[in-house]
Amino acid sequence: MAHHPAQHENFRRRVPEGDNRERLVCDDCGLIHYDNPKIVVGAVVTYDGRFLLCRRAIQPRKGYWTLPAGFLEEHETTEDGARREAYEEATADIRIEQLLAVYNVPRISQVQLIYKAHLGEPSFSPGTESLDVRLFAWAEIPWDELAFPSVHWALNQFREIDGKGPFSPFTNPAGELGNMPPKA
Amino acid sequence: MAHHPAQHENFRRRVPEGDNRERLVCDDCGLIHYDNPKIVVGAVVTYDGRFLLCRRAIQPRKGYWTLPAGFLEEHETTEDGARREAYEEATADIRIEQLLAVYNVPRISQVQLIYKAHLGEPSFSPGTESLDVRLFAWAEIPWDELAFPSVHWALNQFREIDGKGPFSPFTNPAGELGNMPPKA
Numbered sequence: 149m150a151h152h153p154a155q156h157e158n159f160r161r162r163v164p165e166g167d168n169r170e171r172l173v174c175d176d177c178g179l180i181h182y183d184n185p186k187i188v189v190g191a192v193v194t195y196d197g198r199f200l201l202c203r204r205a206i207q208p209r210k211g212y213w214t215l216p217a218g219f220l221e222e223h224e225t226t227e228d229g230a231r232r233e234a235y236e237e238a239t240a241d242i243r244i245e246q247l248l249a250v251y252n253v254p255r256i257s258q259v260q261l262i263y264k265a266h267l268g269e270p271s272f273s274p275g276t277e278s279l280d281v282r283l284f285a286w287a288e289i290p291w292d293e294l295a296f297p298s299v300h301w302a303l304n305q306f307r308e309i310d311g312k313g314p315f316s317p318f319t320n321p322a323g324e325l326g327n328m329p330p331k332a
Numbered sequence: 333m334a335h336h337p338a339q340h341e342n343f344r345r346r347v348p349e350g351d352n353r354e355r356l357v358c359d360d361c362g363l364i365h366y367d368n369p370k371i372v373v374g375a376v377v378t379y380d381g382r383f384l385l386c387r388r389a390i391q392p393r394k395g396y397w398t399l400p401a402g403f404l405e406e407h408e409t410t411e412d413g414a415r416r417e418a419y420e421e422a423t424a425d426i427r428i429e430q431l432l433a434v435y436n437v438p439r440i441s442q443v444q445l446i447y448k449a450h451l452g453e454p455s456f457s458p459g460t461e462s463l464d465v466r467l468f469a470w471a472e473i474p475w476d477e478l479a480f481p482s483v484h485w486a487l488n489q490f491r492e493i494d495g496k497g498p499f500s501p502f503t504n505p506a507g508e509l510g511n512m513p514p515k516a
Contacts, residue, residue: 184370185404220369223435245502252409259410314498316430
């Protein structure tokens with residue numbers, strides 16, 4: 149952390165030597181501050197054919213239903229991150245099976261890694277970022293109250309491959325960039 | 333960019349309300365600066381059964397052979413990033429087939445998305461970050477001169493699934509955390 153950007157006061161935007169994009173560069177010591185895309189990790193979690201969804205207690209999209217998911221932390225693996233988020237948001241102990249999808253939301257520089265997972269037992273309750281947590285049968289999923297486009301994508305893509313053997317992970321549906329509002 | 337950390341001078345390390353980890357928080361306006369893991373995108377690229385490798389012109393591991401790969405940029409999709417890196421490092425126009433692996437190197441907070449790809453035609457040459465670019469038959473791969481553990485993993489895992497139909501992406505080999513030196 150010796151060179152954390154917050155400790156450098158004189159940043160200037162310029163193209164560093166050998167680079168081809170403008171970066172914030174510290175005028176005093178030459179430190180380059182890179183803005184990096186952010187990684188979201190989460191899971192489609194099922195139990196006995198039903199889907200675990202969390203009703204958001206926080207903005208954005210407060211009150212809407214989402215998959216347990218959130219930002220990967222430093223020094224954390226993506227699978228550990230997905231498990232942590234399920235525990236924080238739904239007090240759920242999930243068992244990851246495999247990667248379901250990699251979604252890109254380039255407008256906000258976000259990469260989402262969504263796993264296929266299941267509950268070992270039907271034990272869950274809302275964490276501090278959730279108003280409610282429930283298991284929904286497919287026909288009961290509140291499609292009009294889902295928080296983000298990628299929640300729609302992940303649930304539908306899960307449905308395509310569930311029980312069908314090895315599959316290659318999905319990406320964004322053709323032409324979709326993850327911008328709001330979600331499509332049903 | 334109105335709230336870029338470089339424009340805030342009085343950061344203090346504390347646990348923000350509703351959070352459970354220390355972050356750098358701006359004393360003046362409450363802006364929270366998150367340190368995020370970084371995403372590397374790259375590809376195992378083949379042509380006619382041979383593997384495209386780049387000899388690094390830069391540190392770390394200058395002079396060693398690696399896959400075309402590098403940091404994902406802001407507002408870029410992971411597939412676009414993998415294609416850009418192959419072009420920058422090897423002047424190669426690659427065709428992505430599917431995701432080969434997601435590797436975690438938690439010590440340095442790095443997540444690597446490595447694709448399976450091929451060259452449309454055998455056209456390539458070293459970019460500014462490469463000393464040399466070559467296609468290697470499997471038996472010719474310079475195993476003792478590969479730059480990173482994940483280069484070993486990706487080549488071997490590619491070999492496991494090549495030509496065998498749909499597969500679930502690989503992760504780190506059991507017990508491996510991507511620390512140096514690479515194992516042959």
